[in-house]
Amino acid sequence: MENAPSAEIEEDEIICNCFQITESTIRSHISKNDVSQVEDVTSACEAGGNCGACQILIQLFIDQNKYQKTLEQVPESEISKSKKGSFWKKLLSNS
Ligand code: FES
Numbered sequence: 001m002e003n004a005p006s007a008e009i010e011e012d013e014i015i016c017n018c019f020q021i022t023e024s025t026i027r028s029h030i031s032k033n034d035v036s037q038v039e040d041v042t043s044a045c046e047a048g049g050n051c052g053a054c055q056i057l058i059q060l061f062i063d064q065n066k067y068q069k070t071l072e073q074v075p076e077s078e079i080s081k082s083k084k085g086s087f088w089k090k091l092l093s094n095s
Pocket of ligand 1: 015016017018019047048049050051052053054055
């Protein structure tokens with residue numbers, strides 16, 4: 001079974017077919033430069049600069065990065081506070 005493919009290896013998917021730019025290249029650029037617009041990614045690595053079909057995925061990566069950074073800024077104490085006072089918990093305890 002020496003040549004059996006490993007299930008743990010994930011391929012770096014090509015997101016921009018026009019310029020053959022991979023997901024990791026795009027995510028890396030977004031994360032390092034704190035990019036907020038697709039145009040910034042395009043000027044850095046050309047992704048999204050031709051047909052535009054990949055722009056929705058680039059925007060998704062930008063939004064995910066923004067969300068991740070926001071989560072990192074919230075102190076742990078705030079997260080546990082919000083869990084205690086969740087909307088659903090309050091709603092169910094009042095019924
Ligand atoms: S697929 Fe990215 S510009 Fe065409």
